[in-house]
Each structure stands twice: as C-alpha cells, then as structure tokens.
Amino acid sequence: MSARILGVLDRKVLRDLWRMRGQVIAIALVAAAGVSLQVSMGGLTVSLSETRAAYYERYRFADLWAPVVRAPLPLAMELRAIDGVASVETRITAPVLFELGGEGPPPSGFVHSLPQDGSQPAVNALHLAEGRLPAPGSSDEVVVLDSFASAHGLHPGDSLTLTLAGRRENVTISGVVLSPEWIYAIAPGQLAPDPALFGVIWMNEAGVAAATGMSGAFNEAVVRLMRGASEPAVRAALDQALAPYGAAGAYGRREQVSDAFVSAEIDQMRTMTRMMPPIFLIVAAFLVNIVVSRMVAVEREQIGLLRAFGYTPLQIAGHYLKFASVIALLGLAAGAALGAWLGDAMAGMLADYYHFPFLLFGLDPGGYALAGALALGAVMLGAAGAVRRASRLTPADAMRPPAPxxxxxxxxxxxxxxxxxxxxxxxxxxxxxxxxxxxGLTGAGLTASAALLVCAFYFADAVEVMVEEYFTLANRQDLSVHLADQRAMGALDALTARPGVMEIEPFRAEPVRLRFGHHEILTALTGVVDDPRLARLTGKRGETIAPVPGGLVLSRDLADRLGAGAGDTVLAALTRGARPELELQVIATPQTWVGSGAQMRLDDLNRALGEGDVINGAVLRMDAREAGALYAELKDAPAVAGMQFNAEARATFREIMDETMGTVIGAFILFACVIALGVAYNAVRVSMAERxxxxxxxxxxxxxxxxxxxxxxxxxALITLAALPVGLLAGAGLAWTLSLSMDSDVFRLPFMISPASYGYAGLILIMSVVLSGALVRRRIDRxxxxxxxKTRE
Amino acid sequence: MASLDAEPDGAAPTYQVRDLSRVYGDGPAAVHALRGVDIDVPEGELIVVLGASGSGKSTFLNIIGGLDRATAGTVRFRGQDLHDASDAALTRYRRDHVGFVFQFYNLMPSLTARENVALVTEIARNPMDPAEALELVGLGPRIDHFPAQLSGGEQQRVAIARAIAKRPDVMMCDEPTGALDSKTGVRVLEALQNVNRELGATTFLITHNVSVGWMADRVIEFADGAVRENRVNANPVPASELSW
Structure with a gap:
C-alpha cells in the first residue's frame, strides 16, 4: 500500500475504521441484515414467480378448469371452437384410495386420465422425473406424483394396489412425475400437504374410463387461453356449453388450490420484502448519522487545519463519505453473502413443499443492484448532515474549540x-x-427492535390460535369420509355400523357460485345437520353457529369477498340437479382463521336440489383402539372415495408451521437483536466518547x-425503558398490519398477542441493551x- | 494496606517519597519520566512545582495524587504506602484526601456551579456547604450558572471551590492558570493561597511560570525526571503582588 496509491487522508479513513471497528461492525451488521433480506426474499420472490411462469408456460398449465358430471367426448370440438380458447384437454378425474399395507390411515388422492396414445396431454403436461409415461394403449400402467412416490419409496417397476370407484386394481408404476397442477400437493380441504397420505396418479384414458364407467365421456375439461383472451367471457361460454352435462362452473387459477398456495407464498414474500429491509436500512442510516456526527465534532480542529492547508470543502466531504461508504460496502458484502446463503436455504425449504422440476434461487443481478443502491443510499443519507457540517467549517471556525x-x-x-x-x-x-x-432516534431504533421481536413471537401466537381454532374448536371429528357420489341416507347407517364409530354427522358438499351485488365467488356449499357437534363454524366464545331454515352461515372471509354481511340475501347458484338458484339470507359471518365455510341445513339443500335425501360424506369420531379395523373396512368400501384424518393433519400442519414459522421467527429474533445491539452499543459508545x-x-x-x-x-437504560412500551405497541401495530396483509384464501393470521410474547420481546430487548452496556463497561474500566x-477537548 | 484513612502525625511529613521512578513503555522505546526522586513534604505547605515540559513534574503529581502508579520506589502518604494500594483504595484516597484543579477546569457542563461542587460534597466525609465554598472563591452570585455561562477564570474558580469543598488534606493543581490571562490568573492564585492558609491543606501547584514561585513556601524544580532544586522560600509574597 503505497502513499501514492492511497492518499494520506485515505489512510486516515482506514485507521478511523480500525479504531472504531466495534461500531463499524455493528452498523455494517444492521445494514447487512437489510441487504440480506432484500437479496434473499426479494430474489426468492423473483425466482419463485419466474420459475412458476416458466414452468406453467413450458408444461402448458391450464387457465381454466371446467368440471362436469359426464359429458360426451365429441363436445371437446365445440369447446375448442370457443373464442379465446387456445387448447382443450378433456379428461376423467376420479378419487382413488391407495392400498400400501400397514395399520395406519390409508392414503387417498386422485387419478387423472392421460391421452390413450401415450402422448403428453395438450394442457397440464407432466414432467417426468423417473421412468416413462404409461405405454400407449396400456390400462395397467400409471405414473405417480413424485412427493407421494418419495414418501413411500415408490419407483418405476413397482406395483401399486388401488381402489378406483370401488374396484380394486393392481397397476404398475411406469414413471414418477411432477405436475404444474400439483406444485403444492394438498388434499382438498386440508391445511398442509401430507405427501404420505395424499397422492395423485395418471393413467391412460381407457383404464380410468373402464373403472369409472365413463367410456366415451369426460368429467373435466382443462383449457388454455389465447394471449389477451377474456377469462370471464371464455368461462361463461364454457359454462353455457357444459351446462346440460352437470357443469359445476369453470374456475380459474385463482381458485385452483395449488396455484392459490403458490400465489399466497409469493405475495407473503413480497410483503415481507417491502416491509423488512427498509427498517434495517433506516436504522443503519441513523447509526451512521450519530457516528459520523461524532467524528466531525471531535475532528473540528483537524478539519480546520486541512482547510487551512488548502483542502477544498469537497475533499473534506469526500473524506467522511468514504468512511461511510466503506461501512455501506462492508454491509453490502456481508449482506450479499448472507443473502445468497439465506436465499438458498429458503429455496431449499420451499422446495420441500412446492414441487418444481427446477427451482433455483437466482442470484439476480438486478436484486443485488437494488440492494446495493438502497444500502449505499441509506448510509450516505445518514452521513449527509454531518458531512455537510464538516465541509462548511471554515479554518477559523474549526480551529476554535467548540464552546462547552x-x-x-x-x-x-x-x-x-x-x-x-x-x-x-x-x-x-x-x-x-x-x-x-x-x-429520540436511539429510542426509535430500540422501538423498531422491540416491534420486530413482538412480531416474531406474534407469529407463534397466531399459529397457536389457528391450530386451536381449526383442530380443537371447529373440527372435532377424527376422520372425514368423502363418498364417491351422492348416496342415500342409508349409507350413513352403514357407516355408523362400522367398528369403533362413536359419533357421526353426515354432510352434503356441493360446488356453488355465491353472488352478491357484482361480486361472485366459487366455493363449496355444505349442507349440515341441524345442530352440528363435530364439524362446525364457531362464534367468538367457541359456540356452534348452526344454520337456521332458509339461512346461510358464511365464514367472514367469504362474506368479505362478497361484500355481504349478516342480514343480506345472497344468491347461491348450484350446479347439480335442477341447477337451482337459491336466495339465502346470511344469518351470521363467523371468523375462521383457517379455511372457509358456507353452511346451510342439509334438509334445505336436499330439498332445493330435488335429488332426494342424500349425502356425499360424513365426519366421525372413533375409538382409537379400533382405528385399524375401521380403516381396513373403509378402504374396501366401494362408496368411500377419500378420507382425511384430523390427528395426522394436525401433526403435519404443526410440523410445517414449526419449520417455516420457526425459521421466520428465528430470523426475526436474530435481526431484532442485531438492531438492538447495533443501536444500543453505538449510542453508549458515542456517549462515552463524548463524555x-x-x-x-x-x-x-x-x-x-x-x-x-x-x-x-x-x-x-432510561431510553430503553421509554422505548420499550412504545416498541411493544409498535410491534402490535406491525403484527396487525401483517395480519391484514397476509390474508389469503387459505388462511388468515389472527391478530392475537399473548402477554408472554410481550414479556419475551421486552426481555430480549433489555438483554441486548445490557450486553451492549457490558461491552462498553470494559472501556470505562480502562x-x-x-x-x-491532559488533553484539551 | 487496607485503607488510607490516615491522620496527620505532628511533625512527620505528609509525603515521604523515596527513589520514585516511572517508566512508560519498555525496551528501546521506554521513556523514563521519573528517575529516582526523593522528597519529604511537610504538612500544610504551599509547594510550587516548576520545570520544563517533560521534566516529570506532572508524572510526579499524578503519582502522589493517586492517578498513576510508580514503576519503582515508594510514596508514603502520612506513613501509608500508595504504591501497594488497591484500585478501590486509591479511589477512596482521592475521594477523601485529595482536591484536584486542572488546567482545563474539567467541570461537568450539565451541572450548575453549585451542583458541580455538590457533586463532590455528596461523597465527602466532612464537606463544607457548596455555597460557602463558592463564596470563598468569590463566586457567590453566580452559583446557579452553568459552565457555558461562565468565563474561563470563573470556571477555574468553580473547579477550585469543588476541590476545597471537601476540606481536602492535599490540593493538586496542575497548571491552574495555564489557560487564563494574567489578571484572571492572579485572582485564581489568590483563591488558592487563601484556601491553603485557611484550610491548611498541603497544596501542590504545578506551573511553567517561574514568578509564581514567589508565593510558595517551597519551590521544587524538576529536570529530566529528577529533582534539580528543592528550596524553602522563607518569605512568600501574597499572590496579589504577582504579575507576569
């Protein structure tokens, strides 16, 4: 390092940085936290969106799904002719039960039919991870969704026993696949994917048709739109064309479960990317401000001397800006490295739940540039005031010591x-x-830290409330059984007679379009018994909110999407039977944190549809000791299309929340401590230097x-004590904002913070400040x- | 030595300094600030310490004031050794026995004149009233002023009031007039001489200014880390008659 390359002032910058390394590191860490979040979450948002877009494009992901009861195959020609439709694939989709041996709950899922000639479907193509598609014309070969295959160690060549429309079939696995339809493979009505209990398979059309009695027909059309086509118009045309065949109503990607989850994930990540990095960069800017202000105050005489020697104000300003920019660059470098690692780790975690054939956390140069610009900008802004003061000092001013x-x-x-x-x-x-x-600014920094801490613990509280509400309060059944089709009430007696069944409630769930004003949503309308005790919608105190004759109980999220409230009359368009349009009065809009619900009385629903006293499922409580026997019987019951198990669902949901939320909470706590330490350490250090x-x-x-x-x-300590209540309050505010912005179709974050969370947040903040104090205390001793x-100030 | 709660002992010297040396650093870069100083200082004297920069006079004062420790040799304060005193014992020694006055006043800018004095009287064993101490240095009317509202001479007199308010046994004044003009300096020296006469505190006054020596009971001159001259001034003049 020669003096010619590095000016004398630059050497001073280096020495200042070294002398103040504790403070420099503290600030750089805060900036690094902001940069790493921007790089990782921003990068992940971009890579997830882009990966999804590429996947959907390459594998021709559908824009619309149009389920019907049974439509003749030639109708496909008519559908392809609809204006705006690019391609149509007709297929048979049916529920399936898997027989994998063992005593545990049996897995269920779906089978989709594939073109008979062994080609990829025109819409929703499959990505082969292993093996090949079923041979042309074969009726005993299937391909299996990779999550299910890996959960059970299935590979091409293995055989698989399944129950399809009550018929037991032995098939051979020809391949393992990923599908754009099942990126997030979750059973309908479930909260979390359980790859062991939910599977999807594909087999040639003839095989599915033979088993389900759908030869020459299809029960689902999947449609890709032309660029610029109007989705509502095409949907209306599809519904019109399919109406005679029992169309439930076409729906788009927004209502497609897998895509809804992926979208919710991307939205949440985008929200976090917008909210979090600025907090850190603002704090870093403030820290730079106090440190550089202090430097300029201490170095007045040196500045005056330099000005007297003929250094220009610009050179003086440049000197301090260099100091600040090195901090920014350190933060940027550490943040970029940390962000790349964090992004990779988060991508790996996402890949556990979201199955893409490729998901790379892209080191997006644009993201880095943005993070860099933000970090540099924030730090420079922080230094600006002090630097301006420095450059404005005249030699005479500066040489005079400041008045006390x-x-x-x-x-x-x-x-x-x-x-x-x-x-x-x-x-x-x-x-x-x-x-x-x-x-005030120090207090604000500590406030931000306390707010982040409250938010971190709030997530845990919210999950607790969600789990409690959904699994303990609302859904008290052990098992939900879905029947293959409408069955007479007698099916209920058959179920009741099974071993170990202690309590049972039938239901009938039908797709419905609810309309109110100019809003319309596609959801499931469930007919329930008059006084549901197992699967319920509940009020604030946990009481059952049962539908009354002619009335509709609508969960708050659906009511909000419709813009309807209690007392309003909504239009419910059903697609079965006589396709009636019912006018139903909303009698209550209970809040559900997880999932949605639209319930009316089973009798009312059956009367309206005019298909007799029928049901298509039941929820039941069972004697755990007889579970094995019950599962074995249900697996073989031809009427049973699928089953869901509460204990397993709860455990899976817990596990996923523990992993994903655990990571988020850990990161929040870490970052909050970085802020608290950075702010408190710098405040005490600067105060110490001054005094x-x-x-x-x-x-x-x-x-x-x-x-x-x-x-x-x-x-x-005083600043901390003052900042603490404000920070806890701000944390509640931040949590409230998050609870609003993380509102998805799948779940909503309840705004509920336990006293213990405030306590932990306060404790961690105080401990961070105490640690900073202890670090400085060593200097007091020395x-x-x-x-x-001896020195004049 | 457990404590430094020493009482004066008739004719015995306040300080007995033997072969005192202080070395900063080591090896070839070592600086010998003091090289074997021997001095006895009787109770109640006003001692002016003279010497060029780097002669060792401040190092000497810092060691006998309990701010620094000798590398070798002994300092006895009323018969008790300062060299082996613990850090806490030295803190107590400074608190109970020594009053300091510095060239740059070292007042707390956030405390008023009265509060600056009270800061010390609060932890002293037998203090005078802060107002009384300020009266002694002629600052009665400005008692509730903050340092920023006082002139340099006034600030230095607050510092003297702070030093004397605890009725110290020893006053350590390091260049107390160094930052003041001659007229103000004389007033500060007058205040110090008064305090020495009235309280009987052994007073060390470090200065570059040879003419200050006229007011001393004893003049000690340092050169190259050693005592060059230690002479008694039989007829000290009042500070008010000094000028430079």
Missing part, C-alpha cells in the same frame, strides 16, 4: 429546583433533555467505576484518567 455544551436552556435547567435528584442522575437527565433528537473527559474527571474526583458506569448506562485530563 450549553445546558442553561430548556427543560433540563429546571431540574435545579429538584433537590431530591442526586447529581449523577441530574447529569443523565440533562444529557437526555439537551439532545432529545439523538435520544470521556467528564467521566475521567469523576474518576479523578473519587467516584468509583460503578458510579461512572451509572451515568453512562443509566442514559441507555479509562485513562491522566491522558484524558
């Missing part, structure tokens, strides 16, 4: 009257009142290290009384 800080004005001076305050405390209070802006002389004088006058530490640390007293 004047404490004679303002609130602090009035403390003279309060004799009972001891003098050390007086110094602490006057310092705070004399520099309220700095105290070194005072503190040394006190030591000389016979005050102990403890007395001197008190003056310095009491200031931080205070060189003689040196400090």
């Amino acid at each position: 800080a004047d404490y004679s004005r303002g609130l602090g001076a009035r403390l003279i009257a309060f004799r009972q305050i001891d003098h050390q405390s007086r110094m602490v209070l006057r310092q705070l009142l004399r520099f309220p802006l700095r105290a 070194e002389r005072e503190l040394a004088s006190l030591r000389v006058l016979g005050f102990s290290r403890g007395d001197v530490s008190y003056i310095l640390l009491a200031e931080a 205070l060189d009384m003689v040196k400090v007293l």
Whole structure:
C-alpha cells in the first residue's frame, strides 16, 4: 500500500475504521441484515414467480378448469371452437384410495386420465422425473406424483394396489412425475400437504374410463387461453356449453388450490420484502448519522487545519463519505453473502413443499443492484448532515474549540429546583433533555427492535390460535369420509355400523357460485345437520353457529369477498340437479382463521336440489383402539372415495408451521437483536466518547467505576425503558398490519398477542441493551484518567 | 494496606517519597519520566512545582495524587504506602484526601456551579456547604450558572471551590492558570493561597511560570525526571503582588 496509491487522508479513513471497528461492525451488521433480506426474499420472490411462469408456460398449465358430471367426448370440438380458447384437454378425474399395507390411515388422492396414445396431454403436461409415461394403449400402467412416490419409496417397476370407484386394481408404476397442477400437493380441504397420505396418479384414458364407467365421456375439461383472451367471457361460454352435462362452473387459477398456495407464498414474500429491509436500512442510516456526527465534532480542529492547508470543502466531504461508504460496502458484502446463503436455504425449504422440476434461487443481478443502491443510499443519507457540517467549517471556525455544551436552556435547567435528584442522575437527565433528537432516534431504533421481536413471537401466537381454532374448536371429528357420489341416507347407517364409530354427522358438499351485488365467488356449499357437534363454524366464545331454515352461515372471509354481511340475501347458484338458484339470507359471518365455510341445513339443500335425501360424506369420531379395523373396512368400501384424518393433519400442519414459522421467527429474533445491539452499543459508545473527559474527571474526583458506569448506562437504560412500551405497541401495530396483509384464501393470521410474547420481546430487548452496556463497561474500566485530563477537548 | 484513612502525625511529613521512578513503555522505546526522586513534604505547605515540559513534574503529581502508579520506589502518604494500594483504595484516597484543579477546569457542563461542587460534597466525609465554598472563591452570585455561562477564570474558580469543598488534606493543581490571562490568573492564585492558609491543606501547584514561585513556601524544580532544586522560600509574597 503505497502513499501514492492511497492518499494520506485515505489512510486516515482506514485507521478511523480500525479504531472504531466495534461500531463499524455493528452498523455494517444492521445494514447487512437489510441487504440480506432484500437479496434473499426479494430474489426468492423473483425466482419463485419466474420459475412458476416458466414452468406453467413450458408444461402448458391450464387457465381454466371446467368440471362436469359426464359429458360426451365429441363436445371437446365445440369447446375448442370457443373464442379465446387456445387448447382443450378433456379428461376423467376420479378419487382413488391407495392400498400400501400397514395399520395406519390409508392414503387417498386422485387419478387423472392421460391421452390413450401415450402422448403428453395438450394442457397440464407432466414432467417426468423417473421412468416413462404409461405405454400407449396400456390400462395397467400409471405414473405417480413424485412427493407421494418419495414418501413411500415408490419407483418405476413397482406395483401399486388401488381402489378406483370401488374396484380394486393392481397397476404398475411406469414413471414418477411432477405436475404444474400439483406444485403444492394438498388434499382438498386440508391445511398442509401430507405427501404420505395424499397422492395423485395418471393413467391412460381407457383404464380410468373402464373403472369409472365413463367410456366415451369426460368429467373435466382443462383449457388454455389465447394471449389477451377474456377469462370471464371464455368461462361463461364454457359454462353455457357444459351446462346440460352437470357443469359445476369453470374456475380459474385463482381458485385452483395449488396455484392459490403458490400465489399466497409469493405475495407473503413480497410483503415481507417491502416491509423488512427498509427498517434495517433506516436504522443503519441513523447509526451512521450519530457516528459520523461524532467524528466531525471531535475532528473540528483537524478539519480546520486541512482547510487551512488548502483542502477544498469537497475533499473534506469526500473524506467522511468514504468512511461511510466503506461501512455501506462492508454491509453490502456481508449482506450479499448472507443473502445468497439465506436465499438458498429458503429455496431449499420451499422446495420441500412446492414441487418444481427446477427451482433455483437466482442470484439476480438486478436484486443485488437494488440492494446495493438502497444500502449505499441509506448510509450516505445518514452521513449527509454531518458531512455537510464538516465541509462548511471554515479554518477559523474549526480551529476554535467548540464552546462547552450549553445546558442553561430548556427543560433540563429546571431540574435545579429538584433537590431530591442526586447529581449523577441530574447529569443523565440533562444529557437526555439537551439532545432529545439523538435520544429520540436511539429510542426509535430500540422501538423498531422491540416491534420486530413482538412480531416474531406474534407469529407463534397466531399459529397457536389457528391450530386451536381449526383442530380443537371447529373440527372435532377424527376422520372425514368423502363418498364417491351422492348416496342415500342409508349409507350413513352403514357407516355408523362400522367398528369403533362413536359419533357421526353426515354432510352434503356441493360446488356453488355465491353472488352478491357484482361480486361472485366459487366455493363449496355444505349442507349440515341441524345442530352440528363435530364439524362446525364457531362464534367468538367457541359456540356452534348452526344454520337456521332458509339461512346461510358464511365464514367472514367469504362474506368479505362478497361484500355481504349478516342480514343480506345472497344468491347461491348450484350446479347439480335442477341447477337451482337459491336466495339465502346470511344469518351470521363467523371468523375462521383457517379455511372457509358456507353452511346451510342439509334438509334445505336436499330439498332445493330435488335429488332426494342424500349425502356425499360424513365426519366421525372413533375409538382409537379400533382405528385399524375401521380403516381396513373403509378402504374396501366401494362408496368411500377419500378420507382425511384430523390427528395426522394436525401433526403435519404443526410440523410445517414449526419449520417455516420457526425459521421466520428465528430470523426475526436474530435481526431484532442485531438492531438492538447495533443501536444500543453505538449510542453508549458515542456517549462515552463524548463524555470521556467528564467521566475521567469523576474518576479523578473519587467516584468509583460503578458510579461512572451509572451515568453512562443509566442514559441507555432510561431510553430503553421509554422505548420499550412504545416498541411493544409498535410491534402490535406491525403484527396487525401483517395480519391484514397476509390474508389469503387459505388462511388468515389472527391478530392475537399473548402477554408472554410481550414479556419475551421486552426481555430480549433489555438483554441486548445490557450486553451492549457490558461491552462498553470494559472501556470505562480502562479509562485513562491522566491522558484524558491532559488533553484539551 | 487496607485503607488510607490516615491522620496527620505532628511533625512527620505528609509525603515521604523515596527513589520514585516511572517508566512508560519498555525496551528501546521506554521513556523514563521519573528517575529516582526523593522528597519529604511537610504538612500544610504551599509547594510550587516548576520545570520544563517533560521534566516529570506532572508524572510526579499524578503519582502522589493517586492517578498513576510508580514503576519503582515508594510514596508514603502520612506513613501509608500508595504504591501497594488497591484500585478501590486509591479511589477512596482521592475521594477523601485529595482536591484536584486542572488546567482545563474539567467541570461537568450539565451541572450548575453549585451542583458541580455538590457533586463532590455528596461523597465527602466532612464537606463544607457548596455555597460557602463558592463564596470563598468569590463566586457567590453566580452559583446557579452553568459552565457555558461562565468565563474561563470563573470556571477555574468553580473547579477550585469543588476541590476545597471537601476540606481536602492535599490540593493538586496542575497548571491552574495555564489557560487564563494574567489578571484572571492572579485572582485564581489568590483563591488558592487563601484556601491553603485557611484550610491548611498541603497544596501542590504545578506551573511553567517561574514568578509564581514567589508565593510558595517551597519551590521544587524538576529536570529530566529528577529533582534539580528543592528550596524553602522563607518569605512568600501574597499572590496579589504577582504579575507576569
């Protein structure tokens, strides 16, 4: 490093950085946290969106799904002719039960038919991870969704026993696939994917048709639109063309479960990317501000000397900006590396739940550039005020030492009257009142930290409430059984007679379009018994909200999407039977945190549809000791299309929440501590540097290290105590904002923070400040009384 | 030595300094600030310490004031050794026995004149009233002013009031007039001389200014880390008659 390459002033920058390395590192870490979040979450948002877009494009993901009861195959020609339709694939989709041996709950899922000639479907093509598609014309070969295959160790060549429309079939696995339809492979009505209990298979059309009695027909059309086509128009045309065949109503990607989950994930990530990095960068800017301000104050004489030597104001400004920019670059470098690692780790975690043939966390240069610009911008902005002051000092001004800080004005001076305050405390209070802006900004930094901490613990609280509400309060059944089709009430008696069944409630769930004003949503309308005890919608105190004759109970999220409230009459368009349009009065809109619900009385629903007293499922409580026997019987019951198990669902949901939320909570706590440490350490360090002389004088006058530490640390303690309640309140506000912005079709975050969460947040904040104090306390102990007293300030 | 709660012992010297040396750093870069100083200082004297920069006079004062420790040799304060005193014992020694006055005043800017004095009287064993101490240095009317509202001379007199308010046994004044003009400096020296006469505190006054030596009971001159001259001034003049 020669002096020619590096000017003398640059060497001063390096030495200043080294001398103040503790503070420099603290600030760089805060900036790094912001940068790493921007890089990782911003990058992941981009890569997830782009991966999804590429996947959907390459594998011809459908824009619309149009389920019907049974439509003749030639109708496909008519559908292809609809204006705006690019391609149509007709297929048979049917529920399937898997027989994998063992006592545990049996897996269920779906089978989709594939073109008979062994080609890829025109819409929703498959990505082969292993093996090949079923041979042309074969009727005993299937391909299996990879999540299910890996959960059970299935590979091409293995055989598989399944129950399809009540018929037991033995098939051979020809391949393992991924599908754009099943990126997030979750059973209908479930909260979390359970790859062991939910599977999807594909087989040639003839095989599915033979088993389900659908030869020459299809029960689902999947449609890709032309670029620029109007989705509502095509949907209306599809519904019209398919109406005679029992169309449930076409739906788009928004209502497709897998895509809805992926979209919710991307939206959440985007929200976090917008909210989190700015907090860190603002804090970093503030820290740079106090540190550089302090430097300029201390170096007045040096600045004056440099100006006297002929250095220009610009050179002076450049000197301090270099100091600040090195901090920014350190933060940027650390943040970029941390962000790349974090992004990779998060992508890996996402890949556990979202199955893409490729998901690379892209090191997006644009993202880095943005993060870099934000970090540099924030730090420069933080330094700007002090740098401007430095460059405006004239040689004469600067060479004159600054007058002692004047404490004679303002609130602090009035403390003279309060004799009972001891003098050390007086110094602490006057310092705070004399520099309220700095105290305020330090407080704001600690507030931000406390807010993040509250948010972190809030997530855990929210999950607890969600689990409690959904699994303990609302859904008290052990098992839900879905029947292959409408069955007479007698099917219920058959179920009741099974071993171990202790309590049972039938239901009939039908697709419905609810309309209110100009809003329309596609959902499931469930006919339930008059006083549901197992699967319920519940009020605030956990009481059952049962539908009354002619009335509809609508979960709050659906009511909000419709813009309807209790007392309003909504239109319910059903697609079965006579396709009636019912006018139903909303009698209550209970809040559900997980899932949605639209319930009416089973009798009312059956009367309206005119297909007799039928049901298509039941929820039941069972004797756990007889579970094995019950599962075995249900697996073989031809009427049973699928089953869902509450205990397993709860465990899976828990596991996923623990992993994903656990990571988020851990990261929040870590980042909050970084902020608290950075802010508190810098505040105490700067205060110490400014008052070194005072503190040394006190030591000389016979005050102990403890007395001197008190003056310095009491200031931080007071600011912390003031910031704490504000921070907890701000955390509640942030949590509330998050609860609003993370509102998806699948779940909503309840806004509920437990007292313990506030307690933990406060405790961690206080411990961070205490740790900062302890770090500085070592310097108080090493205070060189003689040196400090000999030098003029 | 458990404590430094020493009482004066008739004719025995306040300080007995033997072969005192202080070395900063080591090896070839070592600086020998003091090289074997021997001095006895009787109770109640006003001692002016003279010497060029780097002669060792401040190092000497810092060691006998309990701010620094000798590398070798002994310092006895009223018969008790400062060299072996613990850090806490030195803090107590400074608190109970020593009053300091510095060139740059070292007042707490956030405390008023009265509060600056009270800061010390609060932890002293037998202090005077802060107002009384300020009266002694002629600052009665400005008692509730903050340092920023006082002139340099006034600030230095607050510092003297702070030093004397605890009724110290020893006053350590390091260049107390260094930052003041001559007229103000004389007023500060007058205050110090008064305090020495009235309280009987052994007073060390470090200065570059040779003419200050006229007001001393004893003049000690340092050169190259050693005592070059230690002479008694039989007829000290009042500070008010000094000028430079």
